[in-house]
Amino acid sequence: MRGKSKGQFLLLCLMLAAFVIIMVLxxxxxxxxxxxxxxxxxxxxxxxxxxxxxxxxxxxxxNTINVSLVTxxxxxTLGFLYAYALTRxxxxxKRFFRYMALIPIFIPTIVHAVGLISLxxxxxxxxxxxxxxxxFGFIGITLSHIIFTFPxxxxxxxxxxxxxxxxLYEAAESMGVKPLTKLFKITLPEIKFTLINAAFVCxxxxxxDFGAPVVIGGGYNVLATDLFxxxxxxxxFNMGAVxxxxxxxxxxLAFIVNRVTNIANMGAMSAKSTKLKVKKSxxxxxxxxxxxxxxxxxxxxxxGALAVRAFTTFFPFNMTPTLGNFQFSPVxxxxxxxxNSVRMSLITATVGTAFVFVYxxxxxxxxxxxxxxxxxxxxxxxPLALPGMVIGVSYIFFFNNPNNPFNFAFGTVGILxxxxxxxxxxxxxxxxxxxxxxxxxxxxxxxDSMSAPRWKLFTMVTVxxxxxxxxxxxxxxxxxxMVTISAIVFLYTPRFRVASIAISHMHAExxxxxxxxxxxxxxxxxxxxxxxxxxxxxxxxxxxxxx
Amino acid sequence: MIHxxxxxxxxxxSLAVLAVLLFTGCGAGDRVEASPVSGEITxxxxxxxxxxxxxxxxxxxxxxxxxxxxxxDSTGVITSRLIAEAANxxxxxxxxxxxxxxxxxxxxxxxxxxAPTGLDRILPMFRAESNPPTWVxxxxxxxAFIVNLPELEALGLTIDDIRCYVDLLRPELQGNIxxxxxxxxxxxxxxxxxxxELYGRDTDAGWEFMDRLHENVxxxxxxxxxxxxxxxxxxxxxxxxxxxxxxxxxxxxxxVAVVFPERGxxxxxxxxxxxxxxxxxxxxxxxxxxAISDEAMAIYNEAFPIIxxxxxxxxxxxxxxxPVDQLIDKCFVWxxxxxxxxxxxxxxxxxx
Numbered sequence: 026m027r028g029k030s031k032g033q034f035l036l037l038c039l040m041l042a043a044f045v046i047i048m049v050l051x052x053x054x055x056x057x058x059x060x061x062x063x064x065x066x067x068x069x070x071x072x073x074x075x076x077x078x079x080x081x082x083x084x085x086x087x088n089t090i091n092v093s094l095v096t097x098x099x100x101x102t103l104g105f106l107y108a109y110a111l112t113r114x115x116x117x118x119k120r121f122f123r124y125m126a127l128i129p130i131f132i133p134t135i136v137h138a139v140g141l142i143s144l145x146x147x148x149x150x151x152x153x154x155x156x157x158x159x160x161f162g163f164i165g166i167t168l169s170h171i172i173f174t175f176p177x178x179x180x181x182x183x184x185x186x187x188x189x190x191x192x193l194y195e196a197a198e199s200m201g202v203k204p205l206t207k208l209f210k211i212t213l214p215e216i217k218f219t220l221i222n223a224a225f226v227c228x229x230x231x232x233x234d235f236g237a238p239v240v241i242g243g244g245y246n247v248l249a250t251d252l253f254x255x256x257x258x259x260x261x262f263n264m265g266a267v268x269x270x271x272x273x274x275x276x277x278l279a280f281i282v283n284r285v286t287n288i289a290n291m292g293a294m295s296a297k298s299t300k301l302k303v304k305k306s307x308x309x310x311x312x313x314x315x316x317x318x319x320x321x322x323x324x325x326x327x328x329g330a331l332a333v334r335a336f337t338t339f340f341p342f343n344m345t346p347t348l349g350n351f352q353f354s355p356v357x358x359x360x361x362x363x364x365n366s367v368r369m370s371l372i373t374a375t376v377g378t379a380f381v382f383v384y385x386x387x388x389x390x391x392x393x394x395x396x397x398x399x400x401x402x403x404x405x406x407x408p409l410a411l412p413g414m415v416i417g418v419s420y421i422f423f424f425n426n427p428n429n430p431f432n433f434a435f436g437t438v439g440i441l442x443x444x445x446x447x448x449x450x451x452x453x454x455x456x457x458x459x460x461x462x463x464x465x466x467x468x469x470x471x472x473d474s475m476s477a478p479r480w481k482l483f484t485m486v487t488v489x490x491x492x493x494x495x496x497x498x499x500x501x502x503x504x505x506x507m508v509t510i511s512a513i514v515f516l517y518t519p520r521f522r523v524a525s526i527a528i529s530h531m532h533a534e535x536x537x538x539x540x541x542x543x544x545x546x547x548x549x550x551x552x553x554x555x556x557x558x559x560x561x562x563x564x565x566x567x568x569x570x571x572x
Numbered sequence: 573m574i575h576x577x578x579x580x581x582x583x584x585x586s587l588a589v590l591a592v593l594l595f596t597g598c599g600a601g602d603r604v605e606a607s608p609v610s611g612e613i614t615x616x617x618x619x620x621x622x623x624x625x626x627x628x629x630x631x632x633x634x635x636x637x638x639x640x641x642x643x644x645d646s647t648g649v650i651t652s653r654l655i656a657e658a659a660n661x662x663x664x665x666x667x668x669x670x671x672x673x674x675x676x677x678x679x680x681x682x683x684x685x686x687a688p689t690g691l692d693r694i695l696p697m698f699r700a701e702s703n704p705p706t707w708v709x710x711x712x713x714x715x716a717f718i719v720n721l722p723e724l725e726a727l728g729l730t731i732d733d734i735r736c737y738v739d740l741l742r743p744e745l746q747g748n749i750x751x752x753x754x755x756x757x758x759x760x761x762x763x764x765x766x767x768x769e770l771y772g773r774d775t776d777a778g779w780e781f782m783d784r785l786h787e788n789v790x791x792x793x794x795x796x797x798x799x800x801x802x803x804x805x806x807x808x809x810x811x812x813x814x815x816x817x818x819x820x821x822x823x824x825x826x827x828v829a830v831v832f833p834e835r836g837x838x839x840x841x842x843x844x845x846x847x848x849x850x851x852x853x854x855x856x857x858x859x860x861x862x863a864i865s866d867e868a869m870a871i872y873n874e875a876f877p878i879i880x881x882x883x884x885x886x887x888x889x890x891x892x893x894x895p896v897d898q899l900i901d902k903c904f905v906w907x908x909x910x911x912x913x914x915x916x917x918x919x920x921x922x923x924x
Contacts, residue, residue, distance in 0.1 A: 081923035147723075148806040161791050243791035244753070246923070250794060257648030258756035258794075259915060260655055260676055341805070342825040354621050421656040436662060515653055519614055519641030533646060534620055535801040535817050 033391045033479065040384045041397065044404045046431065047447050052411075054426075055419035059266035072267045082264075085246040086271055089232055092163065092247060093275075096170040096231035097224050103171070104178025104223060105216070107320060110313035112186040115303055117314070124555070125321040126179050128328065129172045131551035133508040133525050134236035135532060136544045137169045140327035141241060143334070148341065150330070161243035169237035172327070174227040175320075177452070181226070184459075185219040191301035221282060222455065226409070229275040233412040235511040240532070248272050249412055249511075256418060269415040276410030328548070334541035350542040353527070363546055366524040369441055370506035377446040377502040378453070378495060385457040386487065390469060409451035413512030416444050421515055436518050448512040449505040453498035460494035461487070493562055500558045504551045609854045610637030616654060618647040619668035619842065620816070623875050630871065631862055638855045646795075647673055647758045654847070658682055661849045664856035667863055668842040670758045674707045675908045677845070683707060684848040689861040695896075698841055698880035707845040708864060711876035714837035714898055715763045716889070718800040718811040718818035721827045723748075727809065736834040737767065740785055740810065747790045748809035750799040755915050755923070758840055759796025759814050764918060765907055766838015769900055779921065786922055804828050816875055819888055832889050836900035841880065 062068045077083045107126060111119050129137060144151050145160035145168075158164055193211050202210070213220075235249040242250055248268055255265040338345045353359045388401040420443075424435040434440050464487060472482040488495070510525045517526055524543055531540035617624055621644055628640050643650070643663070651673040654663060658680065666674065677683055678700070687704035698709035719734055727744040734740075740749060752760030764782070771778035790808055793799065799811030800818040804826035811818075818830040844863050846856060862868060864880070873879050877887040877895035887895055907914075 079919075081919045142807065146805075146807045239794050243793055244922075250756075253794065254753070254756045257646070257652045258753075259912075260652055262652075262656070339824045339826070342827065354625060418652075418656055421653070422659075425657050425660045425662070427660045432660075435660075514645070514649060515656070517643075519643045530621060530644065533795055533797060534622075535797055535804070535821060537801075537805075 030392065033387065034394060036383070037387045037391055037394055037397050037401065040387055041401060041404070043380070044384075044401075047443050048404065048408065048411075051416070051419035051423035054422040055262075055266050055415065056270055057266075058263050058422075059270050061263060063261070063263055072263055076264065076267050081246075082251065085248050085251045085268075088163075088245060089247040089249075092166050092170065093228045093231040095167050096174060097228045099167075099171045100174040100178045100227040101220065101224050103320070104175055104180075104227075105182045105220075106313070106316060107175075107179045108182035108186050110317050111183060113301070113303055114310050114313045115305065116310050116317065122317045122321060123183070124559075125324060127176050127555065128324045128548075130176045130504060131508070131548045131555075132331075132544050133510055133528055133547070134169060134173050134234055135240050135510060135529055136331065136540075137172045137327065138165065138237045138240035139532065139537070139540070140330050141165055141168055141172075143330040144326060150326075161241055162245040165241035165243075166238045166245060166247065167231075169241060170227075170231040170234060172324075173234065173237070174230050177226050177230065178223040181219050181223045182216065185216050190215070194301055225275065225279045225282065226452065229279065229409050232275050233272055233410060235412060235414060236529075249414070252412065252414055256414070262418070265418070269412070269418075272412050272415065273407070273410050276407045279406050279409065331541045331544055331548075334538050335545050337538065340538065350538040351546075353539055353543065354536075362522040362527045363524045363543065365521055366507055366547070367550060369438060369445070369521070369523060370503045372438065373442045373445040373506040374499045374502040376442060377449070378499045380446060381450060381453045381498055382457055382488075382491070382495060385454055385461055386483065389458060389461045390466070390487075392469075405454045406451055408447050408449070411448065413444070413448055413509060414515070416448055416512055417515035420444055438518075438521055440516050441513050441518075441521070441523075444512045444516055445502070445506045445509065448509065449502055453501050456497055456501070457491065457494050460491045464490055492565060496558055496561055500554055503554050507547050507551055609635070609858050611853060611855045612639040612641065613664040613853050613855045613859060614641045614643065614662060615665045615667050615859065616643045616645075616650045616663040617667040617669060618645065618650050620875070623871065624668070627868060627871055630867065631859065634862065635855075635858060638858065640859065648756060651676065654682065655680065661847045663847050664849075664853050665844065665846060665859055667844050667859075668710060671707060671709055671841045671843040671904065672758065672761065672907065672911070674843050674845050675904065676911075678706045679908070682848055684846040684852060686846040686857065686860060688844075688857070688864050690864055690866075693881045694864065695880060695882045698843075707843040708860075709841035709843040709880040710864060710869070711872045711880065712839050712841040712878040712896075712899060713759070713762075713814045713816060713876060714839040714878070715759070715766055715833065716800075716813060716815045716818055716837065717831040717833065718803040718813050718821070719829045719831060720803045720806050720809050721829055723806055723809045731829045731831070734810065734831050737770075737781065737785075740788060740812075742788075745788045745810060747788065749785070749789050749812065750802050750808040750810070751785075751789055751792050751812040752796045752799055753792040753794055753923075754918050756794040757796040757798075760792070761911075761915070762838040762840040763812055764838070764914065765902070766836075766900055768914070769838065769902055770835055773903075773906065779917070782918075783921065789922075792922065800828075815877065815889065822888075830889050832898050837898050839878075839899045839902065842876075 059072055060067060060069060062071070107122075110116055111123055116122075141160060142165075143149055145158055145165070146152060149160070160168075193215075194207065197207050197211060233249055235253060238245070238247050238250045239253065248271055252265055252268040252272070255261045255268055334340045335350055336346055336348070337343065338347050338349070353362070384401070384405070388398050388405065391398060420440060423429065424431055424440060426432065434443065468482060468486055469479075472479065472486075508525055510529050513523065514526060514529070517523055524547055528540045528543050531537070531543065619627070624642060624644055628642060631640065632638070643653070645653070647670045650666070650669050654661070654666060654677060657663070661682070666677070674683065683706040685702060685704040685706050688708060691699070691705070691708065694708055698712070700706045700708070717734060717740070719731060721731060724731065724734070727748065729742070729744055733742065751763070754760035754764045767781060768778035771781055796813060797817040798813070799808065800813035800821060801811070802808045803811035803813075803818075804821035815830060815832070818828060822828050822830060844860055846852065846860060869879050869881055869883075877890055878899070882896055890898065
């Protein structure tokens with residue numbers, strides 16, 4: 026047994042060391058600047074005092090909180106209702122609705138903002154019909170964020186609601202409990218854990234996103250655009266670091282709450298749960314069908330607006346159909362940048378999935394080493410709150426130091442992969458953690474009592490049983506790496522340009538049609554990857570049923 | 573491609589220029605070919621993609637053995653990447669990036685003075701004063717109003733009503749003007765500085781004008797070309813931007829007019845510099861020599877009416893006028909030393 030725990034200890038240390046290198050040290054290199062002046066002198070809290078003394082700056086913090094709160098309320102509510110419709114009603118086309126809900130995560134956030142402008146801008150389809158909302162500013166940012174975070178909330182609720190315990194509802198039914206009471210007494214407690222997690226994921230994504238506010242935010246400053254202005258406009262890395270630390274607020278909150286909910290969640294799962302039987306109710310089904318249709322219609326309109334731009338010569342002045350927009354300028358990396366994106370995303374997904382899985386495994390299944398495991402869990406939630414730009418700049422400071430032994434990674438694809446693995450770490454971690462928690466800890470006890478090595482248990486039992494979560498993680502990493510802009514804008518190398526960066530350039534240069542065409546390509550490849558995932562999952566389930 | 577006579581003509585002209593240069597051997601390139609250099613250099617640039625790509629192709633026609641790795645991004649991203657990488661520079665050359673940014677790099681001692689071949693042709697106003705110069709300008713860009721004509725008519729105005737800055741104060745334009753944020757956009761900054769210079773550096777008149785302009789501004793955005801694009805798609809009526817994107821959208825069919833304000837435009841230039849590091853790659857110097865050659869200038873000139881040799885043809889918006897005359901008198905030293913306080917004042921008045 027001693028040898029066994031030594032091996033576990035080493036693995037745990039190795040994982041923590043990896044995290045120290047890809048996150049802690051680079052962040053330290055950047056955040057140290059929050060307490061320095063521009064000559065590198067230590068100035069204590071002076072930068073923070075300057076920040077909060079300047080209303081034009083500190084307002085961004087309240088704006089960001091405002092946007093994130095509203096986004097969270099809407100995304101969580103809509104995501105819950107949508108998931109409810111797909112699990113607790115008898116509406117038709119459930120599979121179709123399930124896939125369509127994911128569209129927004131398949132394209133960069135900057136594209137949602139562009140889509141919203143073509144619907145709600147001055148010349149927008151909906152504005153022309155007489156509904157004028159002020160899309161530039163608070164409303165535009167919030168809408169973009171709701172669109173982007175809705176699928177994340179939906180997915181989390183969907184998983185929880187699908188595995189609900191039908192026995193509780195049957196019991197309530199036989200006791201004549203009213204529907205509203207059922208909602209508050211059974212459904213809500215049942216999804217409490219998911220609700221809190223979903224709220225935090227939505228809040229944090231909205232808190233740190235940069236793509237949407239930069240296009241549609243106008244003069245409504247949020248922290249992410251402020252960070253951009255401080256670094257790329259004022260070249261003030263010290264104040265940039267200050268803003269960067271403020272962006273960590275949700276991560277720290279998430280950690281505190283996560284501790285609480287983890288305890289509350291103990292023993293919620295039971296092996297005896299039965300599948301819920303959905304009652305008949307036409308009124309309910311009509312309501313939810315209309316609700317889901319509206320949301321899907323909205324998403325399709327956004328994609329439609331994109332497609333119209335991509336296939337016409339110069340929207341809206343020259344509507345001649347053309348395929349010419351798919352001939353990308355070679356300087357943005359041309360179509361090569363698209364294949365680079367695919368390559369980068371495949372590497373990220375492969376390495377990232379392996380890393381997250383092993384990491385989650387040692388954090389969850391190791392015996393003892395409570396303190397180290399606590400640190401491992403703290404590390405795991407932080408990346409969610411790290412804006413891509415913070416990662417990018419801190420990577421320059423850390424990895425581009427000639428005295429750094431890891432300097433060789435700078436300027437290679439490796440640095441992009443590392444930035445992406447870190448950037449998108451938290452959600453896959455939660456997914457895998459969820460899957461691992463469902464695996465009985467008895468496996469470990471039995472394996473140990475049989476003196477079987479843990480790696481054997483890991484490869485023969487843990488990995489195969491977690492295969493769906495592994496595939497989901499792979500897909501999440503792939504899709505996210507395809508669409509990210511801010512994580513790599515400071516890191517991409519001249520020899521390796523990627524499609525999402527190309528889109529932001531095309532947008533900035535006003536070649537909207539090419540930007541739309543490239544977005545469609547990204548959407549397409551992400552849909553294909555999703556399809557492969559669905560088919561694989563389907564095959565696995567079928568085989569398990571047969572077995 | 574904004575030559576008044578259109579894209580194809582411009583293309584033909586540039587091909588002809590190229591042919592002449594190759595035949596007569598008068599290009600700056602030939603002078604260096606005596607000592608052929610090869611290798612790989614990394615060039616950071618803010619020059620528009622369409623243009624940068626053709627320029628590098630043309631360069632490689634002369635120097636097939638030099639591989640140019642191009643990092644193309646906005647002026648802000650390019651500059652901040654260079655600053656962040658200062659401890660271990662990744663770029664050999666910074667090409668076509670705002671002089672006001674290069675001055676920030678200069679103050680951080682990041683530029684290596686270098687006199688490219690043919691420097692004598694460059695007008696004094698377009699190069700650093702030091703000798704050899706730390707940076708050399710290639711083109712200038714200037715404040716322009718991009719006006720959406722149908723939207724303007726809907727407000728009861730015509731294009732003749734929009735001739736200069738004061739016209740932007742018309743009550744009809746309230747909530748119909750988009751301007752770049754000077755803290756995040758070089759174009760925004762040169763416009764603000766231009767107004768301060770026009771109304772007198774030592775008075776508050778420039779700020780007072782901007783206070784009134786602020787009443788009409790629909791939004792300040794984080795991109796210099798953005799307002800032109802928004803005017804082109806009808807998201808605003810007047811976009812305060814610069815000539816290039818406006819004229820590009822015009823030629824692509826957008827119903828816009830490009831107005832260069834009568835009193836003159838604030839401006840900045842795109843300039844080149846050598847990045848200071850322990851070992852200077854000889855190919856970097858070859859590139860910088862070529863980058864101010866007549867051949868390169870001819871290509872810049874297709875997109876930018878104003879090139880640093882002061883020569884040029886007839887351009888949209890500048891009929892019968894030397895485009896250089898559109899540029900207001902400007903004191904780069906004053907601007908460089910007041911950059912932070914100007915931006916802080918702007919932010920105090922209009923930010924957030």
